[in-house]
Amino acid sequence: MGDTGSYAVSAEFYDLLQAERDRRLAERRFAGAAKRARRSILDVGAGTGIVTEVLLRTSSVPVHxxxxxxxxxxxxxxxxxxLGADQRAxxxxxxxxxxxxGLTDVADLAVASNVIACLNPATRRATWKAIAAALQPGGLLLFDPPPDRLPDETEPAIRLGPVRVGPDLYSADLTRRPHQDLVQAVFTYRVERGEQVLREERETFDMWPAPAALLSQELRCVGLQTVRAPSADLFAARSPAL
Incomplete structure (x- = not known):
């Protein structure tokens, strides 16, 4: 989300630098649950559609x-x-x-990948309420949780790429740093040709830490009960069955 939080900068670079990693994560995290979906699947914060494509490929139900x-x-x-016309349909x-x-009682699975951390607390709580409304009785929610606390200091940069496109190398450095009560994720994108930097652009994402106990409490407030997640890097909750 640029310094304005719009993804205006990152959208250009996202798939090139992150699609393969995100696809592998989506397959590991969500494919099993998608295969078991019988009504429809809710993809919250679909982004460039990497998770959406995995959900379509591994299920036979509609996807929102x-x-x-x-x-x-x-x-x-x-x-x-x-995609094929059958999947687009x-x-x-x-x-x-x-x-x-306005989605009500439409899905037996909801997933939220790489999005909950970027919601401020009020929006996060509103999102839980909307997910609870969208899930059928017994429906499952899976999401990767926000960081549970602020880092003590700026973390070492993580390198994304480089990926070659013709004569140019595309890359990014991701740095996470504490800022007041937030974690700021700063992406610095570069396009290089030989020894020359053609472009350098930056975008900052604000993330709101939330410990597991707080997430569980918020979910209970909208009628969702925390359950065991299929992998250690996910959080899971269910709507009560009838």
């Missing part, structure tokens, strides 16, 4: 892809355009935030 950021939604629709793209989408 919620993506309010125009830059990411453009990439999502471009990805959907490359199973996707509904929602261009508004989930709490404004």
């Amino acid at each position: 892809a919620v993506e309010p950021a125009p830059a990411m939604r453009a990439a999502l629709l471009s990805r959907l355009a490359r 199973r996707v509904t793209v929602h261009p508004e935030p989930l709490e404004a989408a």
Whole structure:
């Protein structure tokens, strides 16, 4: 999300530098649950559609892809355009935030990948309420949780790429740093040709830490009960069965 939180910078670089990693994560985290879905799947914060594509490929049910950021939604629709007509027919793209989408009792699985950490507490609570409304009785929610606390200091940079496109190398450095009560994730993107830096652009994501106990409490407040997640890097909750 640039310094304005719009993904205006990152959308250009996202798939090139992160798609393969995100696809592997999505397959490991969500494919098993998607295969068991029988009604529909809710993809909260679909981004460029990497998770959406995995959900479509591993399930036979409709998918509701919620993506309010125009830059990411453009990439999502471009990805959907490359899929077969049968898969595209199973996707509904929602261009508004989930709490404004009005989805009620539509899904037996909801997933949120790489999004919950970027919601401020009020929006996060509104999102839980909207997910609870969208889930059928017994429906499952899976998401990767926010960091549980602020880092003590700026963490060492993580390198993404480089990836070659013609004569150019695309890369990014990701740095996480504490800032007041937030974690700031700063992406510095570079395009290099030989020894020359053609472009350098930066975008900052704000992330709100939330310990597991707080997440469980928030989920209980909307009627979702924490359950054992299928992998250690996920958080899971269920809507009560009838």
